Structure formats: C-alpha cells, structure tokens
Amino acid sequence: MKHVTTLASLLLAMSVSAQTYDFTVTDSVAVTPVKNQASSGTCWCFATTSFVESELLRKGKGEHDLSEMFIVRQKLLNQLNDNYLRRGRGNIGQGSLSHTFLNAYNQAGIVPEEVYSGINYDSPRHNHGELMAMLEAVAGVAVKAKKRSPQYDKIVSNVLDTYLGPVPETFTYHGKTYTPKSFASSLGIDPSDYVELTSFTHHPYYEAFELEVPDNWEHARQYNLPLDELMEVIDGAIKNGYSVCWDGDVSERGFQFRHGAAIIPDVKDLSRYSAADSAAFAQLTEAQRLDSVFAFRRPYPEIVVTPEIRQEGFETFVTTDDHLMHITGLAKDQNGTKYYVTKNSWGTDRNDFGGYLNMSESFVRAKTIYVMMHKDALPSALRKRLGIR
Numbered sequence: 341m342k343h344v345t346t347l348a349s350l351l352l353a354m355s356v357s358a359q360t361y362d363f364t365v366t367d368s369v370a371v372t373p374v375k376n377q378a379s380s381g382t383c384w385c386f387a388t389t390s391f392v393e394s395e396l397l398r399k400g401k402g403e404h405d406l407s408e409m410f411i412v413r414q415k416l417l418n419q420l421n422d423n424y425l426r427r428g429r430g431n432i433g434q435g436s437l438s439h440t441f442l443n444a445y446n447q448a449g450i451v452p453e454e455v456y457s458g459i460n461y462d463s464p465r466h467n468h469g470e471l472m473a474m475l476e477a478v479a480g481v482a483v484k485a486k487k488r489s490p491q492y493d494k495i496v497s498n499v500l501d502t503y504l505g506p507v508p509e510t511f512t513y514h515g516k517t518y519t520p521k522s523f524a525s526s527l528g529i530d531p532s533d534y535v536e537l538t539s540f541t542h543h544p545y546y547e548a549f550e551l552e553v554p555d556n557w558e559h560a561r562q563y564n565l566p567l568d569e570l571m572e573v574i575d576g577a578i579k580n581g582y583s584v585c586w587d588g589d590v591s592e593r594g595f596q597f598r599h600g601a602a603i604i605p606d607v608k609d610l611s612r613y614s615a616a617d618s619a620a621f622a623q624l625t626e627a628q629r630l631d632s633v634f635a636f637r638r639p640y641p642e643i644v645v646t647p648e649i650r651q652e653g654f655e656t657f658v659t660t661d662d663h664l665m666h667i668t669g670l671a672k673d674q675n676g677t678k679y680y681v682t683k684n685s686w687g688t689d690r691n692d693f694g695g696y697l698n699m700s701e702s703f704v705r706a707k708t709i710y711v712m713m714h715k716d717a718l719p720s721a722l723r724k725r726l727g728i729r
Contacts, residue, residue: 368669376687381434386685409458449520
C-alpha cells in the first residue's frame with residue numbers, strides 16, 4: 341500500500357509540473373479544407389486528392405474541391421479486373437496507395453465534388469460496408485464460373501451506380517462544359533510528374549523496387565533512399581513550397597490524433613530526461629512510464645531512429661501500411677523538436693487541431709512506408725542519380 345501511495349504521489353507531482361505541447365509552424369504550403377472519409381477505407385484517395393488540390397494551388401490553378409469517389413469508382417473497377425485475372429487472389433479491399441489515384445486519373449479523368457459526391461444512398465456521410473460486401477459477392481461468382489458474362493459487367497456497373505451514383509458524361513463547372521477527361525486536361529496535372537520514395541535496407545539504395553505491402557496491388561515501384569536523405573528530401577520539398585503525400589503506420593499508441601501529436605517516446609534512457617522526471621521515472625516500469633508520457637501530453641525525449649530500428653519495425657510487422665495523410669508543413673515544439681504538420685481525413689471535430697496533427701521527426705523516420713511528391717521537389721543531383729527526367 342505504501343508503494344501505491346508513493347507511485348501516485350510521483351505521478352501527481354509530475355502531472356502538476358507538466359507543460360502542454362506548444363507548436364510553432366515554421367513552413368507551410370497552401371491547402372484546401374479538411375474532409376471526412378467517414379466509414380470508408382479510402383484514406384489513400386482523400387490524402388492524394390488533398391495533395392493534388394494543393395498542387396493546383398501551387399501551380400496557380402485556383403482552389404478546387406475534387407471528387408474522391410469518382411476516383412474510387414475507377415479504382416474498384418480496376419481491382420475487380422485484377423482480382424478476376426488473378427483467379428480470385430487479388431486485393432479487393434478498400435485500401436490502396438497514392439499511385440492508384442494517378443492511374444485512375446489517367447484512365448477516367450476527374451470531376452468536381454459538386455458533380456459527383458459518391459453518396460447515392462441514405463447516409464449523410466460515406467459508408468462503404470454494404471457496397472464492398474456486394475462487390476465481393478459479385479466478384480466471387482465470376483471467379484467461380486471462370487467467366488465474366490455480360491450480366492456480370494452490368495451488375496458491377498449497377499452496384500456502383502446504386503451506391504456511388506452514375507458517372508456524368510458531361511457537366512458544367514464555373515460556366516464551362518466538360519467531360520471528366522477534358523476537365524482533367526484543363527487542370528494541367530501530369531501523373532508522370534510524381535514520384536514515390538521510401539527507405540528500407542533489404543533493397544539497394546538509389547534503385548526502385550516494389551514495396552511489399554498488400555495495398556501495392558498495382559505493383560508500383562518506389563525509389564529507395566538512405567533514411568537521412570529521405571528526410572532531407574521531405575524537408576526540402578516543404579521548404580520550397582511542395583507538399584508531400586505520406587503513407588505509414590498509425591496503429592501504435594504514439595499516434596495520438598485526439599491530442600494532435602504522433603510521437604515515439606524514449607522511456608529507457610533516463611539520462612535524457614530532466615532531473616525531476618528521471619528521478620520519478622526511475623521508480624516506474626517501462627509500461628508505467630509510457631502511461632505517464634501519454635497522460636501528461638507534453639514533450640519528452642524520443643527514440644533516435646536508425647535505419648536498423650526502422651527496418652526491424654517493418655520486418656516484424658510492427659510498422660504496417662495503415663493510413664495515408666498529407667504533409668503540409670513543418671513545426672517545432674517549445675524544446676525545438678521538429679514536427680511535420682499533417683492534414684488527416686477524419687473530419688475537423690475529432691481533435692483540437694481542426695483535423696490536423698503534428699508528427700515528430702522520430703515518428704516519421706520510424707513509421708513512414710513511403711512518400712509521394714512532385715519530381716521537381718527533388719534536388720537536381722538526386723534526380724540525375726535516380727534517372728528521373
């Protein structure tokens with residue numbers, strides 16, 4: 341009982357002296373408002389759409405609200421085809437990666453959100469549970485029959501029309517009439533201008549390889565950079581006015597979206613703590629130290645993430661391909677620690693930062709699966725080394 345009282349007193353003393361996070365934005369790019377993917381596994385599309393909308397602002401094309409579900413529809417058609425040709429062994433889940441947006445954009449074009457909301461059912465928000473169940477059932481029938489009949493194609497189209505809405509052949513926007521393809525052409529986005537970058541030690545650096553994650557069902561290749569160089573490229577992009585599409589792991593406790601931060605605290609090396617915190621933490625288990633860090637929500641020392649630590653997380657399936665978001669700026673806390681200002685797609689009401697969060701440098705070093713950016717954001721020497729024209 342005496343130990344419990346002592347522990348409670350220690351935690352109380354630490355909480356009384358605790359600061360809160362104080363973030364100062366140092367660099368930022370132009371962005372469009374935060375959206376809400378709601379009950380749909382379409383973060384890949386919301387993040388990449390946000391990224392493309394920022395690209396349009398950067399290129400002087402004005403502010404546009406583009407339709408995520410127009411792209412999602414084309415992606416679903418592509419997935420069903422891929423799954424059938426793989427005899428039912430393809431990925432027909434809701435997830436995907438950034439290049440999926442660009443591939444669908446190339447195929448089908450794009451339309452504004454006001455033209456195609458993708459909600460053609462009785463719901464105020466996106467909800468894809470029933471839609472995906474229907475598509476999976478139809479896909480299974482074709483695979484079992486070893487044939488895609490005319491009825492199959494019609495049923496797939498009808499399911500998509502029923503839930504997402506029919507695709508418009510033409511539409512009027514800002515006083516002009518477009519097709520989805522002509523509207524995409526008017527925006528001046530060239531999908532070939534964008535590159536995906538990663539950093540893992542099981543493939544050679546400065547070469548492209550196919551990331552071994554389930555959502556890479558289109559078998560895209562990512563350029564592999566040393567970890568320090570990848571971070572320098574991300575920083576340089578933001579500082580030069582280019583935003584970054586980010587894919588990574590958000591499954592661990594350090595991803596504190598509600599409180600607007602994503603961190604990887606170091607609760608082992610107490611020499612990095614203040615004298616008061618070190619003395620208090622010395623009497624706690626590592627689990628209790630983590631409880632304290634996340635309860636007090638203030639800056640603490642974080643793990644120094646090496647390529648080896650990063651690789652171990654990936655190969656032990658601790659670091660997984662969970663979620664895509666949009667990095668739109670850089671920030672620092674009151675201790676000078678660098679953070680990446682990140683736009684999420686979970687609406688504006690789930691945290692105190694209007695739907696944004698700040699991912700620490702340690703978190704990004706450890707938990708990034710890949711990033712996408714405009715090729716012009718890369719240093720010229722790196723572009724030349726990678727063979728990117």
